[in-house]
Amino acid sequence: MDCLISRFGDHVGEPVTVRGWTHNVRSSGSIAFLQLRDGSGFTQAVVSKEKVDEASWLAATSATIESSVVIMGTVSAHPKKEEVYELQATAVELLQRAEEYPIGKKEHGPDFLLDNRHLWLRAPSQWAIQRIRDTIIHATYDWMRDHDFVKIDAPIFTPNACEGTTELFEVDYFEDRKAYLTQSGQLYLEAAIASVGRCFDFGPVFRAEKSKTRRHLIEFWMMDAEAAFVDHAGNMDIQEQLISFIVGQVLTRRRTELQILERDVKPLENVSPPFYRITHAEAVAKLNELGSDIGEMDDLGADDETLLTRQFDKPLFIEKYPAAVKAFYMKRDTSDPTRVLNSDLLAPEGYGEIIGGSQREDDYDALVARVREHNLPEHAFQWYLDLRRYGSVPHSGFGYGLERIVAWICGLPHVRETIPFPRLLNRLEP
Amino acid sequence: MDCLISRFGDHVGEPVTVRGWTHNVRSSGSIAFLQLRDGSGFTQAVVSKEKVDEASWLAATSATIESSVVIMGTVSAHPKKEEVYELQATAVELLQRAEEYPIGKKEHGPDFLLDNRHLWLRAPSQWAIQRIRDTIIHATYDWMRDHDFVKIDAPIFTPNACEGTTELFEVDYFEDRKAYLTQSGQLYLEAAIASVGRCFDFGPVFRAEKSKTRRHLIEFWMMDAEAAFVDHAGNMDIQEQLISFIVGQVLTRRRTELQILERDVKPLENVSPPFYRITHAEAVAKLNELGSDIGEMDDLGADDETLLTRQFDKPLFIEKYPAAVKAFYMKRDTSDPTRVLNSDLLAPEGYGEIIGGSQREDDYDALVARVREHNLPEHAFQWYLDLRRYGSVPHSGFGYGLERIVAWICGLPHVRETIPFPRLLNRLEP
Numbered sequence: 090m091d092c093l094i095s096r097f098g099d100h101v102g103e104p105v106t107v108r109g110w111t112h113n114v115r116s117s118g119s120i121a122f123l124q125l126r127d128g129s130g131f132t133q134a135v136v137s138k139e140k141v142d143e144a145s146w147l148a149a150t151s152a153t154i155e156s157s158v159v160i161m162g163t164v165s166a167h168p169k170k171e172e173v174y175e176l177q178a179t180a181v182e183l184l185q186r187a188e189e190y191p192i193g194k195k196e197h198g199p200d201f202l203l204d205n206r207h208l209w210l211r212a213p214s215q216w217a218i219q220r221i222r223d224t225i226i227h228a229t230y231d232w233m234r235d236h237d238f239v240k241i242d243a244p245i246f247t248p249n250a251c252e253g254t255t256e257l258f259e260v261d262y263f264e265d266r267k268a269y270l271t272q273s274g275q276l277y278l279e280a281a282i283a284s285v286g287r288c289f290d291f292g293p294v295f296r297a298e299k300s301k302t303r304r305h306l307i308e309f310w311m312m313d314a315e316a317a318f319v320d321h322a323g324n325m326d327i328q329e330q331l332i333s334f335i336v337g338q339v340l341t342r343r344r345t346e347l348q349i350l351e352r353d354v355k356p357l358e359n360v361s362p363p364f365y366r367i368t369h370a371e372a373v374a375k376l377n378e379l380g381s382d383i384g385e386m387d388d389l390g391a392d393d394e395t396l397l398t399r400q401f402d403k404p405l406f407i408e409k410y411p412a413a414v415k416a417f418y419m420k421r422d423t424s425d426p427t428r429v430l431n432s433d434l435l436a437p438e439g440y441g442e443i444i445g446g447s448q449r450e451d452d453y454d455a456l457v458a459r460v461r462e463h464n465l466p467e468h469a470f471q472w473y474l475d476l477r478r479y480g481s482v483p484h485s486g487f488g489y490g491l492e493r494i495v496a497w498i499c500g501l502p503h504v505r506e507t508i509p510f511p512r513l514l515n516r517l518e519p
Numbered sequence: 520m521d522c523l524i525s526r527f528g529d530h531v532g533e534p535v536t537v538r539g540w541t542h543n544v545r546s547s548g549s550i551a552f553l554q555l556r557d558g559s560g561f562t563q564a565v566v567s568k569e570k571v572d573e574a575s576w577l578a579a580t581s582a583t584i585e586s587s588v589v590i591m592g593t594v595s596a597h598p599k600k601e602e603v604y605e606l607q608a609t610a611v612e613l614l615q616r617a618e619e620y621p622i623g624k625k626e627h628g629p630d631f632l633l634d635n636r637h638l639w640l641r642a643p644s645q646w647a648i649q650r651i652r653d654t655i656i657h658a659t660y661d662w663m664r665d666h667d668f669v670k671i672d673a674p675i676f677t678p679n680a681c682e683g684t685t686e687l688f689e690v691d692y693f694e695d696r697k698a699y700l701t702q703s704g705q706l707y708l709e710a711a712i713a714s715v716g717r718c719f720d721f722g723p724v725f726r727a728e729k730s731k732t733r734r735h736l737i738e739f740w741m742m743d744a745e746a747a748f749v750d751h752a753g754n755m756d757i758q759e760q761l762i763s764f765i766v767g768q769v770l771t772r773r774r775t776e777l778q779i780l781e782r783d784v785k786p787l788e789n790v791s792p793p794f795y796r797i798t799h800a801e802a803v804a805k806l807n808e809l810g811s812d813i814g815e816m817d818d819l820g821a822d823d824e825t826l827l828t829r830q831f832d833k834p835l836f837i838e839k840y841p842a843a844v845k846a847f848y849m850k851r852d853t854s855d856p857t858r859v860l861n862s863d864l865l866a867p868e869g870y871g872e873i874i875g876g877s878q879r880e881d882d883y884d885a886l887v888a889r890v891r892e893h894n895l896p897e898h899a900f901q902w903y904l905d906l907r908r909y910g911s912v913p914h915s916g917f918g919y920g921l922e923r924i925v926a927w928i929c930g931l932p933h934v935r936e937t938i939p940f941p942r943l944l945n946r947l948e949p
Contacts, residue, residue, distance in 0.1 A: 128716020286558020472949035
C-alpha cells in the first residue's frame with residue numbers, strides 16, 4: 090500500500106510502499122541507509138543486503154543524491170525518539186539515477202541558489218518555508234469564510250494607478266491602449282462591498298521599484314480585505330484576529346517545519362489579541378528617544394520600523410499617520426484633520442510593516458477634494474466616486490503582504506526565499 | 520445586536536440591527552416596505568408609521584433605491600413560507616440617500632451593464648454568481664489541502680512562453696529585458712513536485728487573443744495542479760473527484776443563489792464519479808455521426824464540444840488526442856505514439872472544456888527531442904529539462920479555468936459575468 094511518510098505513525102509494523110527521492114545515501118558493508126523524502130516528510134530507509142534481492146541491493150547502493158526511488162518495506166518506530174519512524178526495506182527500485190547534483194552540502198551564495206531555484210526548492214529549509222506559506226494561505230481563506238468575507242478577484246489589468254503612476258508596469262493592451270499591472274485591488278473591493286458586504290482578494294501585485302532591500306520583491310502576493318460598516322477601530326480588531334489565527338494555525342500544523350527552520354516559537358506563541366496600539370505621534374516620540382531623527386510629520390522608514398518593533402513582544406499597530414504621507418482615500422480624523430484614520434501593523438522582532446489599512450473616505454465631496462489635491466485624473470475615478478453617490482457607507486479595509494508575513498513567521502532575514510520563484514531587479518529566471 | 524440577514528433564522532422574535540441597502544422601496548398610506556440587502560441576503564423590512572418615530576418614518580419614506588440604511592427591528596417568520604423572515608422595524612436611519620440609480624428595472628444591454636460593473640455587481644444575479652464563485656474557490660482549496668496538495672504560487676512574470684510565443688502580453692522589465700505574463704504555472708509546478716510531492720497554484724493568467732467568444736476573457740483565473748507518481752488514469756481520477764466535490768459544495772452551500780439564477784440543479788446533482796471517458800478517436804466518430812466534419816487528427820473546436828456535450832448527462836473526458844495538436848510536454852501513448860496521454864474534461868449541457876490535463880514526458884531524451892520538434896528555445900528550457908536529470912518521476916497534472924466552471928455551474932451563456940471586473944478586447948474599465 091502506498092503510504093506518505095507523514096502518515097507512518099498510523100502504520101507501524103505494516104508493509105508500505107514509499108515513492109520519493111533519496112536525499113542522501115550512505116552504505117557500509119552489508120547495510121545501506123537512504124535518507125528519503127516524498128514531499129510529505131523525511132525518513133530513513135534501512136536496506137540490509139541479506140534481506141533484499143540482488144537487484145534491490147544494487148539499486149540501493151547505486152542511488153545518488155536526488156535519485157528517484159520506490160521502496161517497499163515495513164514501518165518501524167525509532168527505539169528512542171518519539172514520533173520518529175524508519176522504513177525497513179524489503180525491495181528497492183531505482184526509477185531514475187540522478188546526475189551529480191549541483192547543490193551540495195557546502196555553503197552556496199544566494200545567486201547560485203536562486204539560479205538553481207527549480208532544484209533549491211527541494212532543500213528541507215525551502216520545503217518547510219513553502220509548507221508554512223501554504224498554511225498561512227489556507228488559514229487566511231478559512232478565516233475569511235468563517236467571518237463572512239466573500240472572495241472577489243480584483244482585476245490585474247487596470248486603466249490607471251491606484252496611488253499615483255510611479256512604479257507601475259505598463260502593458261500594451263488592445264486598440265493602442267495602455268494597461269497597468271495592479272498594485273492593489275482595494276478600490277475594486279470598495280465597489281464589491283455594496284454587493285457582498287465584506288470581501289477579500291488574494292493575488293499577485295507588481296511594483297516596478299528599483300530599490301533592492303530585504304523586504305521588496307518585484308512581484309508579490311497581497312491579500313486585501315474590505316468591509317462595510319466597519320470603522321477604524323473595528324478594522325484593527327479584524328486584523329489582530331486574522332493574524333492571531335494565522336500564527337496559531339502555523340504553530341498547530343507546521344511544528345516540524347518551524348523546527349527545521351530553527352525558528353524560536355516563543356515570540357509566535359505570544360501573538361494573541363490585543364496587539365499594542367500606539368499613535369504615530371507616540372511612535373515618533375519613542376523613536377526620537379531611541380535615537381532616530383524622524384520628524385513629527387514624517388512617515389516611518391524601514392529602519393525606524395526595525396528599531397521600534399525590537400521594543401515590543403507582539404505585533405504593534407501604529408495609527409493616525411499624517412495625512413500628507415498617506416493615500417488620498419483615507420478618512421481624516423475628525424479630532425485632528427491633519428491625520429488619517431489609518432493603521433500600519435508592524436510585526437515584532439524587527440520585522441516591521443506587514444499590513445496597511447484604514448477607514449476610507451465615504452463622503453462624496455470630501456473624496457472629490459482629495460482626488461483634486463492629489464492631482465489624480467478625476468475622470469478615471471468617476472466609478473470610484475459613484476460608490477459615494479449610491480448608498481455610501483462607513484467602511485474600512487487593509488492589505489497584507491504575504492511574503493513579509495511568511496518571512497516573519499519563518500524567521501527569515503530576506504523575503505526572497507518566501508516565494509517559490511522570486512522576481513527581483515536582476516532576476517526573471519528560472 | 521447587529522445581525523446578518525442570513526442569520527435571521529436563529530433570531531426570530533429578537534430585536535436586531537441590520538445595516539445595508541434598500542434594494543427597492545414602496546409605501547402605501549401608513550406602511551412602508553423596504554426591500555433590504557446587507558451582502559449576506561435579502562429581506563423585507565416592514566415600517567409602520569404608528570410604530571416608529573417621525574424621523575424614522577421620514578427616513579423610510581424618503582429612502583431611494585440603493586440608499587444605505589440602518590434599521591432596528593424584530594425578526595419575524597413569514598406566516599406561510601418556510602425559511603423566509605421579515606424585519607418589523609422599530610427605527611430607521613438613512614445613512615446616505617442615493618441619487619437616482621442608473622440601473623433600473625428595464626432591460627439594459629450588456630455594454631451598459633459592463634460600463635456600470637461597479638454598480639451592476641449589486642444585482643441579485645451578480646451577487647449570486649460571485650458567491651458561487653467564492654464557494655468554488657474555497658471548495659478547491661479545501662479539497663487540495665485534504666489531498667496533500669501544497670499551494671505553490673507560480674510566477675506571473677516569465678522569461679519565455681510555456682507553449683509558444685503567440686498571444687502573450689509583453690512587459691518592459693529591468694535592464695532592457697522583456698517579461699511575458701504567464702499563461703500557465705504548469706512548468707513551475709513540475710519543479711515543485713520534487714519538493715512537496717503534490718502542489719497547485721491558483722492565480723490570474725493572460726491571453727492576448729483577439730477572438731471574441733462567449734468562452735474567452737483576456738484575463739482569467741486558472742488553477743493548475745501537479746502530482747508526482749500519478750499517471751494518466753490517476754490524473755483523471757483526481758479531476759473527477761475534485762469537480763464532484765466542488766459541485767457538491769455549491770449544491771450544499773449555495774441553494775439560494777442557484778435559485779436566484781433559476782439554475783436547474785438536476786444536471787448538477789448528477790455530477791459524481793465516474794465521469795464518462797472516451798478517446799479522441801471515439802469522439803471524432805461520434806461527432807461525424809452528429810454531422811460535424813471534424814477530421815481524424817483534428818483538435819475539437821468549440822462547436823464540436825457543444826455538440827458532443829449535449830449528448831452526455833455528466834462531465835466527459837476525451838483522452839488521447841493526436842500529439843500534433845497538443846503541447847510538447849505531454850507524454851506519448853506507448854500503444855500509439857501519434858497520440859498523447861492527455862485528457863480534456865468537458866462539462867455537459869453544451870458547456871465544453873473546463874479542464875485540460877496530461878501525463879508529462881519524464882524522459883530527458885524524449886523531452887529534448889520534443890523541445891526541438893516544436894522549435895522551442897532550448898536554452899530557455901534548461902531548468903525544465905533539469906527536472907528530468909535529477910530524480911525524474913512519472914507525473915501528471917491539469918489546469919482548470921475558473922470562469923468556465925462558474926459559467927457552467929451557474930448556467931450562464933457567457934463568461935463575462937463570472938468574474939468581478941471582466942477584461943475584454945474593448946474593455947479595460949471600470
